[in-house]
Amino acid sequence: xxxxxxxxxxxxxLRQEKRYRVFADLERIAGRxxxxxxxxxxxxxxxxxxxxxxxxxxxxxxxxxxxxxxxxAGKLGVGAGxxxxxxxxxxxxVELERSxxxxxxxxxxxxxxxxxxxxxxxxxxxxxxxxDCVIFSDQLNHASMIQxxxxxxxxxxxxxxxxxxxxxxxxxxxxxxRPKLIVFESVYSMDGDIAPxxxxxxxxxxxxxLTYIDEVHAVGMYGPRGGGIAERDGLMERIDxxxxxxxxxxxxxxxxxxxxxxxxxxxxxxxxxxxxxxxLPPALCAAARTSIEHLKVSGVEREMQQRQARLxxxxxxxxxxxxxxxxxxxxxxxVGDARLxxxxxxxxxxxxxxxxxxxxxxxxxxxxxxxxxxxTPLHTDEMIFELRHALVSVWASLEIPRVQAxxxxxxxxxxxxxxxxxxxxx
Numbered sequence: 035x036x037x038x039x040x041x042x043x044x045x046x047x048l049r050q051e052k053r054y055r056v057f058a059d060l061e062r063i064a065g066r067x068x069x070x071x072x073x074x075x076x077x078x079x080x081x082x083x084x085x086x087x088x089x090x091x092x093x094x095x096x097x098x099x100x101x102x103x104x105x106x107a108g109k110l111g112v113g114a115g116x117x118x119x120x121x122x123x124x125x126x127x128v129e130l131e132r133s134x135x136x137x138x139x140x141x142x143x144x145x146x147x148x149x150x151x152x153x154x155x156x157x158x159x160x161x162x163x164x165x166d167c168v169i170f171s172d173q174l175n176h177a178s179m180i181q182x183x184x185x186x187x188x189x190x191x192x193x194x195x196x197x198x199x200x201x202x203x204x205x206x207x208x209x210x211x212r213p214k215l216i217v218f219e220s221v222y223s224m225d226g227d228i229a230p231x232x233x234x235x236x237x238x239x240x241x242x243x244l245t246y247i248d249e250v251h252a253v254g255m256y257g258p259r260g261g262g263i264a265e266r267d268g269l270m271e272r273i274d275x276x277x278x279x280x281x282x283x284x285x286x287x288x289x290x291x292x293x294x295x296x297x298x299x300x301x302x303x304x305x306x307x308x309x310x311x312x313x314l315p316p317a318l319c320a321a322a323r324t325s326i327e328h329l330k331v332s333g334v335e336r337e338m339q340q341r342q343a344r345l346x347x348x349x350x351x352x353x354x355x356x357x358x359x360x361x362x363x364x365x366x367x368x369v370g371d372a373r374l375x376x377x378x379x380x381x382x383x384x385x386x387x388x389x390x391x392x393x394x395x396x397x398x399x400x401x402x403x404x405x406x407x408x409x410t411p412l413h414t415d416e417m418i419f420e421l422r423h424a425l426v427s428v429w430a431s432l433e434i435p436r437v438q439a440x441x442x443x444x445x446x447x448x449x450x451x452x453x454x455x456x457x458x459x460x
Contacts, residue, residue, distance in 0.1 A: 052372040053394050060084070060389075067095040067412050072389065082387040083417060085407050090255055090363060091335040092412040093285030093325045103321035114313035118302075122313030126320040133323045134290050137253075137261050137330065138276045142298040145290045145319070147311055149250045149279035150178040152289030155307035156277060157182025157217055157246060163300055164188075164213035170204055170243070172196070172218040172229070179217055179248060195222075198233045205241040214243035220263035221251040224398050224406065226364030231263060235272040246275040254283020255336055255363060260329040284329070286322035288314050338411030339363055342418065346409045349422050354436040355429065358404075365407040367425070369434060375403040378428050386424035 048054040060082075061071040068084040093099055106126055116122035127145060134143035146152035157179060161167045169183050169190040183190050191208075193201040201216070208214065216238055218229050231247065238245045249262035257265030260283065264270045275297060280288040291301065302308060329335065343363040350357045350367065358366040369375040375392040382388040390405045398404060409418070429436055 051395075052376045058383075058389055058391070062095070064095055064100065065097070067092050068410060068417070070389075072383070072387075080387060082383065082389050083420070084389050085409075085413070085421060086390045086405075087408060087410065088282045089285045090251075090283050090408060090410060091285065091329070091339055092410050093254070093283065093329070093335070095412070096285065096325065096328070098328060099285060099321050099325045102324035103317045106320035107315075107317035110316040112315055112317060114315045116313065117309065117311060118313050119309065124313065124316040124319065126316040126323065127313060130319040130323040130326075131290070133326050134278075134292055137259060137326060138265070138278075138292040139261075139270050140276065140292040141295040143290050143292040144298050144302055144308070145280075145288055145314060146308060147288060147314060149277070149281060149289035150181075151307050151311070152277055152279075152291055153178035153248060154182045154185060155305040156275065156291045156301055157215075158185035159301050159305040160244070160246070160275065160297065161186035161188045161215055163304065164215065164244075167213045167215055168208050170201060170214065170216045174222055174224075175217060175219060176223075176248060176250075179219075183217065196227065196229055198230055198237060201234065202237055205237060205243065208241075210242065214238075214241060215246060216243050217246040217248070219248040219251070221249075221256075221362050221364070223251045223364060224366065224393065224404075225358060226360030226362040226366060228263060228361055231267060231269050231273075235269060239272075244274045245272070246277065247273050248277045250277070250279040250282060250289075251362075251364070252283075253278040254325075254329050255339060258333070259331075260326070260336065280322040280325075284322055284325040286325060287318055288322060335411050339409065342409040342411060342413050345415065346407065346413075346418050346421070349418055350425065353422050353426050355422075355425055356435070356437050363408065365409060367405040367407060369403050369405065370401055372400075372403050374432055374434055375405065377432055378405060378434065381428045381431060382424055386420075386427070388421060388424050 059073040063069050068087060070082055070084050071079050072082045073079050114122040114124055131143045131145055146155060161169055167188045169188055171183050171190055171192055173192050173195040191204045193204055216234060218234060220229055220231060235245060247264060252262035254260040256263050261270060264273050275291055275293040277291045280286045343365060346365050347357055356368045358368060369378060372394045375394055379390055379392040382390055390407060393406050394403045
């Protein structure tokens with residue numbers, strides 16, 4: 035049996051479809067984000083600009099966040115030393131969970147090693163503990179949520195994306211006596227659209243279902259204190275379980291859920307992904323908590339992010355580039371072909387020192403391949419115009435179709451909002 039050949043053939047098939055993932059070797063430069071040093075296969079180094087980071091607010095480069103991590107590592111060391119049950123529940127982790135519970139106005143919170151793990155563990159555990167549970171899952175939910183639904187072993191219904199009428203049909207056709215769990219995201223990261231959270235809450239109350247919202251692409255960035263879309267829309271009290279990440283808006287690492295004490299205690303006690311995993315190290319917890327507490331009182335990062343996202347969309351649309359209109363900070367640029375998408379990404383890096391990772395199937399449907407651009411508060415106006423110039427050049431070189439810009443629309447976007455917001459400091 036040629037075991038090696040089997041694996042090589044599996045990877046070769048991805049290469050032929052231009053779906054083979056190539057990791058960019060980057061050294062982020064503290065204090066200069068979104069600048070970074072890129073090393074190619076020959077170990078040659080050059081400075082580039084990152085336009086696809088999930089460090090949406092640049093908090094991973096924030097001076098107070100870095101200082102908190104350094105100080106805590108100096109005092110407590112770099113490892114947690116064990117699972118939460120066996121010596122790993124460090125003081126900064128306890129304080130982090132309290133900070134998260136306060137952020138979402140819930141009784142308690144529970145931290146995991148990643149957002150993927152928190153979704154997988156929480157959804158599967160909660161559903162298993164509800165006798166004869168039925169799960170209702172949005173069609174475009176993240177892979178981690180899908181895995182949690184599958185792992186639960188419970189009956190599931192998939193409702194069309196953001197389609198509350200379809201969700202109502204599915205709920206109405208289910209025995210009212212059965213426990214129900216509705217799982218959905220607030221911001222969907224590939225198209226940048228927002229769920230009809232209030233309407234889903236209405237249906238949950240009408241049909242007696244629990245609500246589970248994934249806010250990973252919204253925490254830190256929306257709401258008066260960075261609590262996400264549910265906070266922005268005044269709906270946190272109507273959501274039963276809020277899941278989030280520490281790795282995007284907060285610039286650190288880890289995932290979490292926030293809910294009432296009974297739910298948190300049940301997941302803590304039954305989820306193997308939590309029980310048998312080493313806890314997050316204290317320095318990381320301290321950094322995350324510092325970021326969360328900062329964003330609870332500072333809105334300038336959120337304001338600048340939204341301003342730069344608006345400007346990026348307007349500038350690229352004005353150039354006739356196929357930008358998807360979104361109500362969020364996500365700026366999808368549709369290419370529609372896997373090979374061209376990869377070629378565009380390579381050309382941006384090789385000729386313009388701009389890094390945007392291509393997004394291909396299965397992350398997005400075939401024919402909707404794209405460059406996913408994420409402007410941050412630390413991307414300057416000059417960088418945005420440099421991006422426009424580079425993209426126009428790449429589109430022309432690869433003969434990728436462009437669209438006719440609507441002067442009235444782009445002009446209104448360019449003149450709307452406050453384009454002179456204060457600069458974000460360290």
